[in-house]
Amino acid sequence: MSSGLKEEKTKVSPHFAQFNDLASEAVGGKVLFATDDWFAVAENLLKRQDPEFKADLFTEFGKWMDGWETRRKRIPGHDWCIIQLGVPEHLPELPSRGKRMGTAASDEEFELITKLNSDTWEILVPMTELKPGYLESSHSYFTVRSKQRWTHIRLNIYPDGGIARFKVYGVGKRDWSAVGANDLEDLIAMANGGVCLGFSDAHFGHPRNLISLGRANNMADGWETARRLDRPPVLKVDDNDIVQVSGSEWAIFRLGHPGVITHIEIDTNHFKGNYPDSCKIDAYILTPEEENEAVKQKWNIKSDVKWKLLLPATKLKPHKRHFFESNSIQLHEVITHVRFTIAPDGGVSRLRFWGFPRFHLSKQHQ
Known part of the structure; x- marks a missing residue:
């Protein structure tokens, strides 16, 4: 994430970027779990408005960032979060995450989220290198070929780091x-x-x-x-x-x-x-x-x-x-x-x- 995100976008968006953002908090998308929320919480990923950069703003945990940013990992594994897509559904509720900045997932939260077996979910986008958050490289778009209906997404970042916004473009699927x-x-x-x-x-x-x-x-x-x-x-x-x-x-x-x-x-x-x-x-x-x-x-x-x-x-x-x-x-x-x-x-x-x-x-x- 960088101050370049405040500038006018020059990169042409693909056609699918005008579809509905099914992960947006504005349509009911929410974060169910994140391994780490040290610098900035995962809920920021789902904001409708563009991310901000405030050069001189710091918190007790470090630089304030308008996105999801985890601490630099010093233990095995990688960071990930689970997002429930919007468009209301009758889905099982998990406990609210509450205030998370400066924390990592507890053992109890890990135990609860393993019931979703997210490590076995179908891969929609394979591991792909991302570019830094400057104007010319901050936006990455991926086409998903799956035609199946999905209700939850697992976003993996390797091994740690920050993402400003995460959008899942698609079409709601009603059982007519x-x-x-x-x-x-x-x-x-x-x-x-x-x-x-x-x-x-x-x-x-x-x-x-x-x-x-x-x-x-x-x-x-x-x-x-x-x-x-x-x-x-x-x-x-x-x-x-x-x-x-x-x-x-x-x-x-x-x-x-x-x-x-x-x-x-x-x-x-x-x-x-x-x-x-x-x-x-x-x-x-x-x-x-x-x-x-x-x-x-x-x-x-x-x-x-x-x-x-x-x-x-x-x-x-x-x-x-x-x-x-x-x-x-x-x-x-x-x-x-x-x-x-x-x-x-x-x-x-x-x-x-x-x-x-x-x-x-x-x-x-x-």
């Missing part, structure tokens, strides 16, 4: 076999398998936050774009009081399950002076092959893929939950993907698509 055809579900929720696949701008907050758990804690917990500079110098509105601008921002999501949408919620909670003037929502059915191609093209997709209007242009208000029922929704057929467009710019905290899960037997084109 237990859901009835008439059960109303939030089909876009990350807990149900919804995922962001592309966006036009994420200057202040990523659109994946829109489908996170609960209501947003603050503006940073939502999606916010930069202020567009292509707006006219003097704004005008139409008969519906919607500001007339040529530009807009968008985010595209794959639903956790194909379905028919019956209710929509758009929440501008916390966005009081920077909420969008209006929004609209389009939908479509895409096959996995078409989705992959669209992602490669950054959603500059072929003209024969025509989005269908789900919710027409609608005026929004600040710091408010907006609810739309079936009489406001213009599309009542199975969809797999949605495009959420805001105009001209601004921030939204949450997006909910309530509907009935359905399977589609064939593609539906206009």
Whole structure:
């Protein structure tokens, strides 16, 4: 970890880095066990915000660091921790770790954690050399090929040292076999398998936050774009009081399950002076092959893929939950993907698509 982490990132992130961070404390991820927390506790790994570096700050245990840092090992073995992924599950609870800085795991904690047999778990990323925490080398990305559903991750570091943040990008996996055809579900929720696949701008907050758990804690917990500079110098509105601008921002999501949408919620909670003037929502059915191609093209997709209007242009208000029922929704057929467009710019905290899960037997084109 170094002061370079405070600087603007220049390395291009892989596409999967816009998926849901399933280990984040913001979605319920938590540390169950760590062999050592001497300089900085393992819980810091799961923070949403970027790590800080404070050159002159020290604790009684040494240099203050905003990450997980263990002492320099002088005994056999290596350091490791176990993380329970977020997206709520009915999993056995282990005792709270409490305040840990300056400590190592006790014999009792080791005995308890051995019941998970984590030393026999499947290897997702083999032992790999990491680079030091300078700007040009601090971020390491690894592609995981496994398609299996996982609930816990064991992070091993060899033999000791520090990591600032640990993110596990992926898609929540719901057991839809237990859901009835008439059960109303939030089909876009990350807990149900919804995922962001592309966006036009994420200057202040990523659109994946829109489908996170609960209501947003603050503006940073939502999606916010930069202020567009292509707006006219003097704004005008139409008969519906919607500001007339040529530009807009968008985010595209794959639903956790194909379905028919019956209710929509758009929440501008916390966005009081920077909420969008209006929004609209389009939908479509895409096959996995078409989705992959669209992602490669950054959603500059072929003209024969025509989005269908789900919710027409609608005026929004600040710091408010907006609810739309079936009489406001213009599309009542199975969809797999949605495009959420805001105009001209601004921030939204949450997006909910309530509907009935359905399977589609064939593609539906206009």
